[in-house]
Amino acid sequence: MADIDSLSSVDDEKVAFFLIDCSDPHAAYRQLCRIRRMVDPALYLRPVLFLPGPESVPKNILQSADGAIQAMGHSLHEQLESWTARLEGINKKIHQYTGQPNQNDTNIAFKILRFIASRNLTAEPIPSVQALSGYIFPALQPLFPKPDNGIFETLEYLETQRLLSGTFTGSAYSCTHCGCAFLNFFETCPDCGSSDLVTDELIHHFKCAYVGGLSEYRQGNELICPKCDKTLNHIGVDYDKTSIVYHCNQCGNVFQEAGVMTSCYNCHRETEPENQVQRSIKSYTITAIGENAASYGMDSLFQNILESKVHALAFSAFKEFFRIEQARIQRYGVTVSSLAALRLGGIEELYTRLGKRTREIFDEISEAFKANLRSSDLFTMRNETLFLIILTETTPEDGERALKRIKERIGSLLKTNLDITFDADFAIWQITPDLDPDSCLEKVLSHYAA
Amino acid sequence: MLLDSLGEFVADLTLMKMLAYFWPFFLVDMTRYLFLDFVVLLVYIPKRRLRKIRYKLARRKLYRERPLVSVIVPGKNEGKHIPALAESLANQTYKNIETVIVDDGSDDNTPVICRKLEREGKIDLFLRNEIRGGKASAANTALRYARGKYIIHLDADSHLKHNAIETILLPFYMDTHVGAVGGDVRVANTDVSFATRLQAIEYLKSITTGRTVSSELGILRIIAGAHGAFRRDILQRIYGWDVGPGLDGDITLKIRKLGYKVVHEPYAICYTNCPDTFTKLARQRFRWDRSLIRFRVRRHRDILLPSKSFNIKNFLASADNIVFNLLLDIKWWIYIAQVFIIGRSQVEIFFIINMFLYSLANFLEFFVAVALLGKTIRRREKRLIAFIPLMPLYTGLFLRTVRTYAYIMELFHRVSYMDKWNPWKVSKIVKNEPLNR
Numbered sequence: 101m102a103d104i105d106s107l108s109s110v111d112d113e114k115v116a117f118f119l120i121d122c123s124d125p126h127a128a129y130r131q132l133c134r135i136r137r138m139v140d141p142a143l144y145l146r147p148v149l150f151l152p153g154p155e156s157v158p159k160n161i162l163q164s165a166d167g168a169i170q171a172m173g174h175s176l177h178e179q180l181e182s183w184t185a186r187l188e189g190i191n192k193k194i195h196q197y198t199g200q201p202n203q204n205d206t207n208i209a210f211k212i213l214r215f216i217a218s219r220n221l222t223a224e225p226i227p228s229v230q231a232l233s234g235y236i237f238p239a240l241q242p243l244f245p246k247p248d249n250g251i252f253e254t255l256e257y258l259e260t261q262r263l264l265s266g267t268f269t270g271s272a273y274s275c276t277h278c279g280c281a282f283l284n285f286f287e288t289c290p291d292c293g294s295s296d297l298v299t300d301e302l303i304h305h306f307k308c309a310y311v312g313g314l315s316e317y318r319q320g321n322e323l324i325c326p327k328c329d330k331t332l333n334h335i336g337v338d339y340d341k342t343s344i345v346y347h348c349n350q351c352g353n354v355f356q357e358a359g360v361m362t363s364c365y366n367c368h369r370e371t372e373p374e375n376q377v378q379r380s381i382k383s384y385t386i387t388a389i390g391e392n393a394a395s396y397g398m399d400s401l402f403q404n405i406l407e408s409k410v411h412a413l414a415f416s417a418f419k420e421f422f423r424i425e426q427a428r429i430q431r432y433g434v435t436v437s438s439l440a441a442l443r444l445g446g447i448e449e450l451y452t453r454l455g456k457r458t459r460e461i462f463d464e465i466s467e468a469f470k471a472n473l474r475s476s477d478l479f480t481m482r483n484e485t486l487f488l489i490i491l492t493e494t495t496p497e498d499g500e501r502a503l504k505r506i507k508e509r510i511g512s513l514l515k516t517n518l519d520i521t522f523d524a525d526f527a528i529w530q531i532t533p534d535l536d537p538d539s540c541l542e543k544v545l546s547h548y549a550a
Numbered sequence: 551m552l553l554d555s556l557g558e559f560v561a562d563l564t565l566m567k568m569l570a571y572f573w574p575f576f577l578v579d580m581t582r583y584l585f586l587d588f589v590v591l592l593v594y595i596p597k598r599r600l601r602k603i604r605y606k607l608a609r610r611k612l613y614r615e616r617p618l619v620s621v622i623v624p625g626k627n628e629g630k631h632i633p634a635l636a637e638s639l640a641n642q643t644y645k646n647i648e649t650v651i652v653d654d655g656s657d658d659n660t661p662v663i664c665r666k667l668e669r670e671g672k673i674d675l676f677l678r679n680e681i682r683g684g685k686a687s688a689a690n691t692a693l694r695y696a697r698g699k700y701i702i703h704l705d706a707d708s709h710l711k712h713n714a715i716e717t718i719l720l721p722f723y724m725d726t727h728v729g730a731v732g733g734d735v736r737v738a739n740t741d742v743s744f745a746t747r748l749q750a751i752e753y754l755k756s757i758t759t760g761r762t763v764s765s766e767l768g769i770l771r772i773i774a775g776a777h778g779a780f781r782r783d784i785l786q787r788i789y790g791w792d793v794g795p796g797l798d799g800d801i802t803l804k805i806r807k808l809g810y811k812v813v814h815e816p817y818a819i820c821y822t823n824c825p826d827t828f829t830k831l832a833r834q835r836f837r838w839d840r841s842l843i844r845f846r847v848r849r850h851r852d853i854l855l856p857s858k859s860f861n862i863k864n865f866l867a868s869a870d871n872i873v874f875n876l877l878l879d880i881k882w883w884i885y886i887a888q889v890f891i892i893g894r895s896q897v898e899i900f901f902i903i904n905m906f907l908y909s910l911a912n913f914l915e916f917f918v919a920v921a922l923l924g925k926t927i928r929r930r931e932k933r934l935i936a937f938i939p940l941m942p943l944y945t946g947l948f949l950r951t952v953r954t955y956a957y958i959m960e961l962f963h964r965v966s967y968m969d970k971w972n973p974w975k976v977s978k979i980v981k982n983e984p985l986n987r
Contacts, residue, residue: 302691304679306979309686309793311694327789338979342679342687345695354695356677357665 116184116191117147117166125157129242132164136215136242139204141197144211144243145218147187160228163238166190166219193218196395206485209254210394211243213263216386217394223255223384225269232366234272234281235381253454255384263390266382273362273376280366283376287346287358294350297358304342305332311342409466410479418480418488422537425478425490430533437531438499441544442487444510445523453518461513468509472502486544488537496528503528552898559899571893571900574878574885575907582874583755584911586763587918594766595922601724608723612716616646619715620698620782624652624688628706629660631823636672638709644716648674651706652692655682684972685775686797690790693782701785702733703798704820705776709738711819711926718779718818729784729810730802731818732770733777734758738821740930744937745831748944749824751934754919755912758816762922765814769867772799773812777820784810793980795971796841803850806864819926832952839956840966842875879954882946908942 118135122128128150138144147166150157162168166187169179197214205211216223225235237251244251258264274281286295300313303323310327317323323332323339332339346358363370386394406412413421425437444465450458473479478490491499503526514520527544529535569576621639623632632651639649651673653660664676677691693701700719704710718733735757737750757774764770773780775798788804791797802812825831853861853868889900916938920927959965967981968974 302679302694304681304683304687304691306683306976307793308789309684309690309791309976310789311683311687311690336975340681340683342681342683342691343677345677354675 115146117149117187119149119151119169119180120165122150122152122157122161122168125161128157129161129164133242137245139206139211141205141214142194144205145190145194145197145214147190149183160226160230160236160238163226164242166239189220190218208243208250209258212240212254213258213386213390214394215240215243216264216384217391220386225381225383229282232278232280232282233274233379250453252379255382257458258390259382259384262387263393264384265387266380266384268380269383270381272379272381273373274379275362275364275367275369276371276376277369278364278367279377280364282365283362284365285360285362285373288361289346289348289351289353290355290357290359291353292348292351293359293361294348295361296349298347298349300345300347302342302345303332304340305330306338306340314341406462406466406469406479406481409463410469410473413478413480415480415482415488418478418490419537421478422490422531425492425531426533426535429531435493436495438491438494438496438528439531439535439537439540440487440489440491440499440503440526440528441537441540442489442503442506442526443524443544444485444487450518450520453520461518464513465510468506468513471509472506482541486541488541490531491528496530499528555896556899556902559896560903572903572907574881575904575911578874578878578881579908580911583760584914586767587759587915589763589766591918591921594762604724605720608720609716611723612644612719617699618697619644619647619700619702619719619779620650620692620696621647621702621704621715622650622652622689622692622696623704623706624654624685624692625660625706626654626682626685626688627656627658627660629653629656629658629663631707632660632664632667632673635704635706635709636667638712639715640672641712642710642715643713644719647702647715648696648698650675650677650692650696652676652688653678654685654688655679682973684793684976686791686793686972687976689797693785693790696782699782700779701782702777702779703775705822707738708735708776708820708822710777711821714777714818714820718777718815721813721815722779722781725811725813727809727811728813729781729805729808730773730812731779732761732765732773732802732812732814733779733818733820734761734814734816735774735776735820735822736931737824739823739826740934743826745828746824746826747934747937748940749831750931751912751916751937751941752945752949753824754923754931754934755915759915759919759922761814762816764867764870765812767866768811768863769870770812770814771802771806771867771871773802773814774798776822777818779818780805781810784808793972793976794841795837795966796845799841800845800849803845803853803864803868806861806867807850807853807859809861816922817926828948832948835949835952836956836959837966837971839875839953840960842871843957843960844964844966875953876957879950879957882950883954904946905939905942908946909939912938912941 120128120131132148135146135148136144150162150165150168152162152168152170157168167183169176169183197218205214215221219239221239223237223240225237227234228236230236231241233252235252237255240251240255244254255264255266259266272281273283275283287297288295289297302311303314303317304311305317305325305327307330308325308328310325312326314323316326317332324330325332330338335341343356346355347353348355360373361370362373362376422439429435429437450461454461469479473489474492476492477494478492479487480489481487489499489503491502494502507524507526511524525544525547527540527547529540563571623635636649639647649672651664653664653676656678661676661678664673664678667673668676675695677695679688679691689703700722702715702718714733718731721728721731735753737746737753739746740750741747761770761772778798780801784805785801787808788801791801792804794800806812825834850868853864854872889897893900913935916935920932964981967977972980
């Protein structure tokens with residue numbers, strides 16, 4: 101593939117998969133990530149195969165693609181044919197998803213869902229030192245822009261929505277501060293907290309009842325009792341290891357119950373193991389509801405909340421009301437109403453940051469809308485980041501004040517609680533007969549793009 | 551009728567007849583115990599008063615040096631007793647002590663209790679041997695981690711009088727050749743049952759008075775595991791305790807063999823819990839009595855034989871023990887036989903007169919103990935006087951029966967290697983490969 105950025109669409113009939121030269125595996129992986137991070141399902145869902153070069157490809161990179169083709173001269177063509185047939189099922193699914201024109205999948209959770217559904221994939225976690233979380237999902241990892249715990253949060257969220265089904269495969273501790281799974285567990289002195297400890301393995305010689313450290317008995321390869329000079333032959337027959345005793349080199353304390361601390365290899369913070377996060381590691385498969393959602397759209401959690409809290413209208417209904425408001429104003433010509441278009445950045449990040457706790461933040465954001473809109477105002481959302489509001493009997497200047505308050509409250513909420521810098525744009529127009537809501541949204545988006 | 555016969559019998563007694571009929575009392579028991587008890591009364595008590603200055607100087611030396619003293623307490627399933635013991639240690643007049651508790655594989659809540667006390671700073675070190683090794687191994691584990699110059703070995707179900715540690719250390723500062731000091735052991739649960747009352751009298755006689763006498767004569771042969779103080783350097787030299795039962799007597803002889811003095815300090819008082827039923831008591835004594843055969847007759851028989859390191863006091867310490875326990879036990883059966891052969895028709899009269907003689911002796915011994923202990927004797931111990939007439943039955947019948955059975959079983963069946971006191975694997979090894987020292 102020469103230039104991924106030049107891809108804007110692919111012809112389903114002609115492109116069965118992307119083939120990436122894997123002679124430089126890391127560069128190939130970067131290319132794969134760029135494909136997976138696109139928003140057009142026809143592109144990011146498209147199967148990707150590696151063409152391995154002479155260099156052996158790391159396992160985790162190899163598993164991130166849909167497959168690999170061995171470059172073996174005359175058989176290459178046969179392999180391509182074979183893969184085309186094998187990937188037909190995925191391409192059919194993609195075709196099904198791309199039935200609607202101009203559809204972009206901007207929601208990462210939805211992308212994950214569609215990716216798993218298109219491949220009927222069982223997303224298996226694999227222990228890896230290359231991820232802070234200690235586990236990677238090789239096939240899903242390229243969809244995520246950051247190498248953080250977002251993938252875990254998103255999968256957990258999808259499981260809570262019953263779109264995915266998780267199967268427990270193990271558990272792992274991760275740092276309570278940074279989520280890093282690389283923790284050092286070490287024993288400490290209960291008196292001074294030092295980890296400079298020496299352990300004494302005590303041996304009891306049955307015959308003479310002498311009790312001493314293993315080192316006292318060791319003479320060459322043999323264990324010889326310092327009290328009665330007998331050779332110790334068999335544990336449990338003529339001697340036992342009765343206990344282990346710690347000696348602190350710092351304060352000289354002797355004890356048997358050492359404290360245990362953990363330190364994080366990433367952020368270097370130390371804490372007791374019970375304070376660290378114990379995470380269930382699961383493999384995920386798609387549920388029947390998930391299959392349906394992947395095909396026909398995922399019911400937006402945020403949309404659900406807004407519909408119940410601020411009575412958000414469906415976009416088609418909103419457009420009907422807008423048309424009536426335009427007619428009313430034109431008919432009587434005595435009042436002024438406004439249309440506001442609002443874009444909230446960073447909403448998607450909430451899924452990856454918070455997982456199932458996203459609901460709590462959405463509740464708070466809804467409260468911000470509710471507090472600053474009147475019951476006569478009409479509200480809709482184009483998707484989770486784009487909103488349109490009809491501010492009845494309100495001039496654009498007054499509407500701007502309300503929107504600023506909404507923006508400030510949400511901004512403060514995200515900044516204070518999650519340290520997310522809020523990214524938002526809005527614009528307000530006086531409603532006139534020739535104003536078009538879709539073009540208003542376009543303007544806000546183009547302003548954001550600029 | 552019986553009284554008439556008794557009167558006739560007594561009236562007919564001449565000195566020779568009296569000796570012939572009641573020789574065990576007049577020739578053996580009265581001489582060995584009653585006579586020596588009076589020696590104590592007449593010699594030891596005034597001597598101790600004269601030593602007041604030496605005790606005072608020793609106490610001053612002790613407090614000038616203030617050595618660390620390690621109190622070690624090995625035991626299994628003794629957790630319930632440890633809080634009281636820790637409290638009695640906290641109330642000691644001598645303060646520079648560390649407490650080391652070793653749990654020998656308890657299967658109750660002992661570890662939970664002791665870890666809590668350790669966290670609260672009421673004991674200094676709690677060590678748990680997950681695999682039970684027997685009392686000697688637990689004591690040796692404690693010895694390994696004890697840092698004190700002196701080691702005080704206590705039983706877990708004991709507690710100390712407030713000045714016990716200070717007092718038990720004084721003999722070390724009065725004579726540098728003292729290697730170990732036995733503390734006095736008295737019954738803590740005196741009023742619990744008939745069995746404990748009789749044991750309380752027995753302890754006053756045999757431990758308080760008996761061991762003071764032996765100590766004074768230089769033939770003390772045992773320092774009770776319930777309360778004994780040792781120099782740590784000596785314990786380390788002999789690598790601690792050997793496998794028991796009877797490990798306390800064994801270690802005392804080993805210290806004696808090294809040439810150190812072993813003394814008893816009757817004013818260092820420890821109160822210990824005794825078996826409260828005769829069944830439990832019989833079991834305990836069966837265990838204790840076997841150790842005479844196992845250790846003195848078998849293991850330390852070299853003490854009795856002339857050798858380069860022969861020591862007359864060590865010889866007497868062991869010989870006294872063997873003679874006055876083993877042989878006199880045989881004597882008792884011979885006497886029974888004699889009574890039934892010679893005076894079959896007068897068994898009741900022999901019984902009554904013996905009861906009278908031994909009760910009289912017991913009263914006198916009790917008075918000696920009261921005189922010896924002075925103010926340290928408690929009112930409830932004085933009240934035991936009412937039970938003294940029963941002591942001949944207790945010591946003469948009950949304890950002797952148990953002792954005879956123990957001796958026979960140990961002599962012919964070596965049963966001490968099979969009891970539950972030690973783990974079976976330890977006993978098995980020790981039986982097949984006994985230590986020769």
